[in-house]
Amino acid sequence: MGEKAYIPYAKQSVDEDDIREVVQVLRSDYLTTGPKIEEFEHTVAEYVGAKYAVAVSNGTAALHAACFAAGIGRGDEVITSPVTFAASSNCVLYCGGTPVFADIDARTYNIDPEDIRRKITCRTKAIIPVHLAGQPCDMDEIHRIAEENHLIVIEDGAHALGAGYKGKKIGALSDMTTFSFHPVKPVTTGEGGMILTDSEQLYQKLLLFRSHGITRDADFLKEDQGPWYYEQQCLGYNYRITDIQCALGISQMRKLDLFLAKRRELARRYHEALSDCGDIIVPYQSEEVDSGWHLYIIQVLRHDRREFFEKMREKGIGVNVHYIPVYRHPYYREHGYKDTHCVNAEKLYKHMLSLPLYPSLSFEDQKYVIDSVRQAAG
Numbered sequence: 001m002g003e004k005a006y007i008p009y010a011k012q013s014v015d016e017d018d019i020r021e022v023v024q025v026l027r028s029d030y031l032t033t034g035p036k037i038e039e040f041e042h043t044v045a046e047y048v049g050a051k052y053a054v055a056v057s058n059g060t061a062a063l064h065a066a067c068f069a070a071g072i073g074r075g076d077e078v079i080t081s082p083v084t085f086a087a088s089s090n091c092v093l094y095c096g097g098t099p100v101f102a103d104i105d106a107r108t109y110n111i112d113p114e115d116i117r118r119k120i121t122c123r124t125k126a127i128i129p130v131h132l133a134g135q136p137c138d139m140d141e142i143h144r145i146a147e148e149n150h151l152i153v154i155e156d157g158a159h160a161l162g163a164g165y166k167g168k169k170i171g172a173l174s175d176m177t178t179f180s181f182h183p184v185k186p187v188t189t190g191e192g193g194m195i196l197t198d199s200e201q202l203y204q205k206l207l208l209f210r211s212h213g214i215t216r217d218a219d220f221l222k223e224d225q226g227p228w229y230y231e232q233q234c235l236g237y238n239y240r241i242t243d244i245q246c247a248l249g250i251s252q253m254r255k256l257d258l259f260l261a262k263r264r265e266l267a268r269r270y271h272e273a274l275s276d277c278g279d280i281i282v283p284y285q286s287e288e289v290d291s292g293w294h295l296y297i298i299q300v301l302r303h304d305r306r307e308f309f310e311k312m313r314e315k316g317i318g319v320n321v322h323y324i325p326v327y328r329h330p331y332y333r334e335h336g337y338k339d340t341h342c343v344n345a346e347k348l349y350k351h352m353l354s355l356p357l358y359p360s361l362s363f364e365d366q367k368y369v370i371d372s373v374r375q376a377a378g
């Protein structure tokens with residue numbers, strides 16, 4: 001067989017339109033905190049159907065800001081999934097809170113509402129559901145639990161920009177939803193993130209937190225010492241995003257629906273080709289949700305996963321594992337999670353593998369991946 005170029009598990013799609021938009025900003029007066037920030041925020045807010053949006057420097061900063069705005073602090077427990085990127089629970093630690101891991105549903109791989117109920121204590125303050133692979137969590141049930149227990153819901157939508165839940169878009173459902181614009185995510189700004197909310201009060205807190213806790217807004221100043229005057233009202237950070245990045249984001253948003261359509265088609269083809277492959281479990285698909293197909297996660301049941309993984313990599317196929325259960329990381333083990341064990345998350349971790357999936361993946365390259373998977377699983 002001829003040399004095949006390496007096929008990564010994910011990849012950005014940046015075209016000449018995107019580049020032109022970025023270059024325009026470089027020639028303009030504002031590189032940061034200019035007009036492109038609000039334009040990008042407005043674009044995403046309108047797309048998902050949320051009232052307010054705050055763009056920040058990355059998806060982790062978005063989660064940190066959301067936890068701050070939710071008032072999470074020492075003594076507060078926040079329930080999240082262990083099958084996620086570490087940022088989903090690190091953000092709780094940043095605020096002095098305690099992440100609590102609820103197990104996943106073995107079918108959907110998303111957080112199991114039943115286990116959320118079991119993990120609630122008098123200290124629980126919030127839930128951070130993660131829409132793994134772009135497939136929305138059982139939000140109706142999560143909202144019911146939140147209402148009954150007076151909890152705040154912050155959705156980690158890093159995988160799920162454009163995904164739908166019962167006729168609404170992810171970003172328009174909960175107190176707050178965060179997105180990431182890292183190159184592997186649904187749309188990219190290089191690095192970037194955003195928090196969506198319908199609450200004016202949360203919105204104001206998020207704005208403060210993004211920029212040192214400082215405001216110049218006359219409506220919020222505690223006094224008026226003159227036209228130069230500004231106030232630091234809380235301890236914020238410099239989590240600002242640049243106009244350069246937002247110009248890229250605005251341009252990318254124009255193509256989001258095309259990206260999603262291609263992802264859906266690729267997922268459909270994987271499904272068709274791998275559903276009958278004895279050793280492979282394909283991802284669960286529900287009628288009620290419209291997945292963003294950020295990842296295509298299969299389970300390899302009888303074959304050794306490590307061997308399978310290495311075989312794929314040798315063939316130039318960038319398979320990956322999403323994710324190592326967060327509590328398994330040495331940092332978490334050393335900080336109180338030594339005995340944490342989520343049965344379904346562990347089972348999934350043992351067998352899971354992400355196949356390449358991104359808008360510019362050609363059907364021909366996908367066929368090569370499919371053939372390789374079937375061969376290795378045969």
Ligand SMILES: *Cc1c(COP(=O)(O)O)cnc(C)c1O
Pocket residue numbers: 058059060061084085087088130156158159180181182191192193
């Ligand atoms: C990518 C990701 C984040 C963090 O986003 P960054 O922009 O990389 O900081 C958070 N949660 C999940 C589930 C992610 O995949």
